[in-house]
Amino acid sequence: xxxxxxxxxxxxxxxxxxxxxxxxxxxxxxxxxxxxxxxxxxxxxxxxxxxxxxxxxxxxxxxxxxxxxxxxxxxxxxxxxxxxxxxxxxxxxxxxxxxxxxxxxxxxxxxxxxxxxxxxxxxxxxxxxxxxxxxxxxxxxxxxxxxxxxxxxxxxxxxxxxxxxxxxxxxxxxxxxxxxxxxxxxxxxxxxxxxxxxxxxxxxxxxxxxxxxxxxxxxxxxxxxxxxxxxxxxxxxxxxxxxxxxxxxxxxxxxxxxxxxxxxxxxxxxxxxxxxxxxxxxxxxxxxxxxxxxxxxxxxxxxxxxxxxxxxxxxxxxxxxxxxxxxxxxxxxxxxxxxxxxxxxxxxxxxxxxxxxxxxxxxxxxxxxxxxxxxxxxxxxxxxxxxxxxxxxxxxxxxxxxxxxxxxxxxxxxxxxxxxxxxxxxxxxxxxxxxxxxxxxxxxxxxxxxxxxxxxxxxxxxxxxxxxxxxxxx
Numbered sequence: 328x329x330x331x332x333x334x335x336x337x338x339x340x341x342x343x344x345x346x347x348x349x350x351x352x353x354x355x356x357x358x359x360x361x362x363x364x365x366x367x368x369x370x371x372x373x374x375x376x377x378x379x380x381x382x383x384x385x386x387x388x389x390x391x392x393x394x395x396x397x398x399x400x401x402x403x404x405x406x407x408x409x410x411x412x413x414x415x416x417x418x419x420x421x422x423x424x425x426x427x428x429x430x431x432x433x434x435x436x437x438x439x440x441x442x443x444x445x446x447x448x449x450x451x452x453x454x455x456x457x458x459x460x461x462x463x464x465x466x467x468x469x470x471x472x473x474x475x476x477x478x479x480x481x482x483x484x485x486x487x488x489x490x491x492x493x494x495x496x497x498x499x500x501x502x503x504x505x506x507x508x509x510x511x512x513x514x515x516x517x518x519x520x521x522x523x524x525x526x527x528x529x530x531x532x533x534x535x536x537x538x539x540x541x542x543x544x545x546x547x548x549x550x551x552x553x554x555x556x557x558x559x560x561x562x563x564x565x566x567x568x569x570x571x572x573x574x575x576x577x578x579x580x581x582x583x584x585x586x587x588x589x590x591x592x593x594x595x596x597x598x599x600x601x602x603x604x605x606x607x608x609x610x611x612x613x614x615x616x617x618x619x620x621x622x623x624x625x626x627x628x629x630x631x632x633x634x635x636x637x638x639x640x641x642x643x644x645x646x647x648x649x650x651x652x653x654x655x656x657x658x659x660x661x662x663x664x665x666x667x668x669x670x671x672x673x674x675x676x677x678x679x680x681x682x683x684x685x686x687x688x689x690x691x692x693x694x695x696x697x698x699x700x701x702x703x704x705x706x707x708x709x710x711x712x713x714x715x716x717x718x719x720x721x722x723x724x725x726x727x728x729x730x731x732x733x734x735x736x737x738x739x740x741x742x743x744x745x746x747x748x749x750x751x752x753x754x755x756x757x758x759x760x761x762x763x764x765x766x767x768x769x770x771x772x773x774x775x776x777x778x779x780x781x782x783x784x785x786x787x788x789x790x791x792x793x794x795x796x797x798x799x800x801x
Contacts, residue, residue, distance in 0.1 A: 399730020
């Protein structure tokens, strides 16, 4: 695709688009983590039960993960800017309702709506940073999104704790309202509309089966530890997830053979080496890193003896390094190739995780920081992964490609938490279980490094994508 030479007006719009990507990516990621620390205060104020509080935390993840793939296809069919504005509007209104909630039931409903809005926002954002962009602009957009997400993950627990202690838990949600309105205005002013010109309708069977599979799978992964992995509820959800996934694949294959049909996900996309390899690498990264980080605060406090405040701030250097190093990743990718850059980043992440595995009681900040630094720098170097995946698909499928990548990112994290939880709980003690989980996670991340080197552009001298789908960039 030919990209027009930049003009002063276009340059301003591109920079405003980066601002939209950063702010929207920050606030949607922040709401994934910020509530956790405020749970005790919410319980006291609303008189909520423990089960209700679990829904307050996981309700957002449930609709966020379950609807993301559908959100990506809706963006392709109806317009990326339109779906982004719709998602931001739903998210902002739901945040207002959450902040004003006078009962835990109202808060749960608002959290479910927040997740639904975020599920529209994220795939549309990734499509917007890809469609009509050259490699430099696409890489910068993905870098802004990754840096914003890393900052949100690190600052979420700190911000949630401070606001709930010194203000009120309601402000965790109310602060989203003015920010959401600003992002909507910036989107309308700066983001051009784009859509799949060949799409005229949504594949309802594919959409419904994907939502059923992802929602059931998310519920099983988020509630399995509480309800018990052998409980009837989890068994039903697991069976429903598998049945939904099989139905989705069959429906999409049937749609591809029917020229009148418009499949929700063009399975030919997976013939592109960079797309499939990037998604697999993302899954392996998510399984490893997210699975371990969920238990890291417990490790820092229960084994190393950190205070709750110290354990919260332990993630700040990681986020700072991600923000500082991410701008270098596009240059490294253009110089050495996305495959080599991402592989090097994943090797650094794995090395940092192995180093943490050998920490022992009494070790302090001096022992922890080198590991945190390796994980932070390595995570920043994985930025070209998203750019390579988005760059491997035609513009017409950018929304659904963003949805697939986002689902891989979110669901792999949930699988990782569940898998590492089984390892931790099955060990003789938490410390030994955490160490075993870390080493297993590091092995998955290293496997992701190998996949990246073998499949992403520039990962291996002379490697070309010889199995690309028709119309797919290679």
